[in-house]
Amino acid sequence: EAVRRTPRWRKRLIYFGVGLTTLTYACQDNEVLQICDGTGNKKKVVILGTGWASASFLRNIDTSLYDVHVVSPRNYFTFTPLLPSVTCGTVEARSIVEPVRNIVRKRKAAFRFWEAECFKIDPTNKKVHCRSDVGTNINGDGEFVVDYDYLIVGVGARPNTFNTPGVTENCHFLKEVEDAQNIRKSVLKCFERASLPNISEEERKKNLHFVVIGGGPTGVEFAAELHDFVNEDLAKLYPDVKKYVNISVIEAGGHILTMFDKRITQFAEEKFKRDGIDLKTNFKVVKVSDKDITMTNPATGEIAVPYGMAVWSTGIGTRPIIMDFMKQVGQGNRRALATDEWLRVQGCEDVYALGDCATIAQRKVMEDVAAIFRVADKDNSGTLTVKKIKDVLGDICERYPQVELYLKSNQMKGFHDLLKDSDGNSKELKELDIEQFKKALAQVDSQVKMLPATAQVAAQEGEYLAKCFNRMKICEENPEGPLRIRGAGHHRFKPFRYRHFGQFAPLGGEQTAYQLPGDWVHVGHSTQWLWYSAYASMQFSWRTRMLVVSDWGRRFIFGRDSSSL
Ligand code: FAD
Incomplete structure (x- = not known):
């Protein structure tokens, strides 16, 4: 009775949907994994890691344009938001992992994967040193070196114990x-x-x-x-x-x-x-x-x-390989790799960093700003007017939605209430170290990646970077860009913007x-x-x-x- 009553257009739509899905899958099954021989002129992109950032990059990169190589100690991607469900058997472990070869197989992708850990990045010679524990080579130590034209660092982070004993x-x-x-x-x-x-x-x-x-x-x-x-x-x-x-x-x-x-x-x-x-x-x-x-x-x-x-x-916390790399490129004792708005690692050429291994630095900036705000929260008469602060914050929030979210979070509640309750011009903030405040804001301004360490951020970064790489060849062949932007001083790619x-x-x-x-x-x-x-x-x-x-x-x-x- 229910079937009889279903309108004809809806039935057709359902049949069409089922047909299309079947056809798509039938076609996909016939796809052949192409293995790149590495002898062409294609530039070599080496990706470290198979987490949210790297997998998203891998999923979106056009492998007909590059020789893509992936190095990671695990040959699968993990859907981390469901890990807590695995701890109690709500979801099985194998249900939340995707073999990395599956990610590219469906797109006729040509790539190579090595199950190994990268233990050293050598940006001067454009090489990464890797060690595999799944087998040994002729040297007997499982170590090998991979050279690259472009390196994508997406090794994530490790748990932070704050050196607590035991x-x-x-x-x-x-x-x-x-x-x-x-x-x-x-x-x-x-x-x-x-x-x-x-x-x-x-x-x-x-x-x-x-x-x-x-x-x-x-x-x-x-x-x-x-x-x-x-x-x-x-x-x-x-x-x-x-x-x-x-x-x-x-x-x-x-x-x-x-x-x-x-x-x-x-x-x-x-x-x-x-x-x-x-x-x-x-x-x-x-x-x-x-x-x-x-x-x-x-x-x-x-x-x-x-x-x-x-x-x-x-x-x-930071992985040792990142700490070592930061020292090499002169980023000192930061807690994560600093990149510019195009995700390029500062201090070296052709290396990009995304995901958690580049987000803690942003958190550091947030912490610095938060520290300044907390000072403002404590005392409310001084030389910097609330209106001025609001103006600065308005500007920042417009550029970085994440900052606005953070300001509205619990940690910043006191400060937020202070701004909300005051009448704007009249109220002044005392003992606020304005120099420190300005420095922190300048730092916020220079760090576009004001982002939390989440899968959402990592996946968007991976997708963004892959799209830039896909357009890179066209841009290199036509450096001045389309007629409408010539002479306008535009960068060839828009900077990364996070959508929350x-x-x-x-x-x-x-x-x-x-x-x-x-x-x-x-x-x-x-x-x-x-x-x-x-x-x-x-x-x-x-x-x-x-x-x-x-x-x-x-x-x-x-x-x-x-x-x-
Ligand atoms: P990862 O996903 O950690 O991937 C790092 C990759 O690098 C891994 O494949 C690893 O094997 C590889 N690797 C490590 N060392 C090396 C090396 N030396 N050489 C080569 N490869 C290496 N975020 C959300 O947005 N929403 C959530 O609900 C959420 N829930 C979470 C729940 C849990 C339990 C956890 C742990 C995290 C959760 N997150 C969530 C955070 C999210 O998982 C991370 O922000 C995200 O995984 C970061 O992606 P990434 O690619 O930078 O790092």
Whole structure:
């Protein structure tokens, strides 16, 4: 009856869609992977990494124009936003990874991939030194050298431990697929250990104390996932020990999710309280041993808590290869590679950097500016008028939407309120070090990449750079550009501009928070469905899309798998 009632035009549209999709896939299956022989005149582009930035570049680069070579210790791309779901088996690890060869295969791409780690970049001789641990060469050490015409550095970042003793040895990180798999095993092992006969109540409590260090988006999402896993699945399977389970989130600052709007922070904190997640704010972890975690707080002093499993998620740090490279190109002790608006690494030729390995420097600028703003926040009479500040900020916000978002975030709330409440000209800011303020603003102005370390940024950078590379040949052949811009002094490519599409914070219990640019914030069950749709549509291929959606379906019907495989 339903089919009969469907209008004819809609039926035709559906048949057309199905036909077209089948045809597309049939054609794709017949595509042949072309391997470039490397003897042509094409310039050689070497890409380091297969993460968000590099994979996005690889997906968009026209391989008929370049000899493309990829070097990375892993031969797949990982959809990192779903890593917390892998820790509890909501989604399987293989559902969120895409083999790097698949990324280019569908586009008849010619490229070479080497599963190896680059340990040295030599910009003078235009070479990268690599080491593979999947096999040895005739020298017996697995080392080889690759020369390049253009180098794309997208090696990402590593977890930052702030040199806290015992973290590397005793905590899990949540950065790679293997980390998520290890966490999953470890959670289940803790439950099995706590269920053994002849162990004390203290021991059971210790084993089932799960600690998350860091109240950022990753830590919060993992804590929420774990809470759901325990309550929806493990509590039924381990009824005898469920009363001993305790999940703690330790945060050095006053609140969690501080990069989000304060309404989201407040909602998340209240939800965690209701769920029984122990939120310890203003606690700084100073040491982790195999038995307990030592932390300090101005009120309580130093305390040590026993734990069963700990996940360290306090942000990202610089990879050694980047530190070494920065020294070579005279960028000194920065925390990440500085690039210009066209993503070219400053201090050397033909090297581009994108993604997390180039974003921490931007964060440094943000921190500098934030420090200045905090000074302004403390005292409100001086020589710099609020109106002036507003004017400067208006200019900056127009150029960098991310700064506006940041200013509206919780961290900057006091400062923002101060500007909102004042009447503009009359109120003055005292003791504000204007020189410092100006310096910070100048720095903001010179650093176009005022961006956070997110997949969104990395993917947009990769796409932008690939498009520039695709047009580079035309530009070289016709350096003056089209008639309409000749003599106008334009650069041949527009600088990179980031478009912010908002950010999600899954909070568990089928509730997610979403913050869009501007003041639009939404939290709840409907946003969870938006999250499902967004993350399904963002998958790199139909294969992973189907796998992820079927994993979600499986979880709804059968629950999560609790075997510690
Ligand atoms: P990566 O994706 O980390 O890739 C780096 C690549 O370089 C890897 O392939 C690595 O193997 C390779 N590599 C490393 N060292 C070398 C070397 N020496 N030589 C060659 N290759 C090397 N962002 C969002 O926008 N939204 C989210 O919801 C979100 N959730 C996240 C959840 C988790 C658990 C994590 C860890 C991150 C999340 N992020 C999210 C952040 C996002 O994943 C990163 O910003 C993004 O991965 C950065 O991309 P990248 O290409 O710079 O680095």
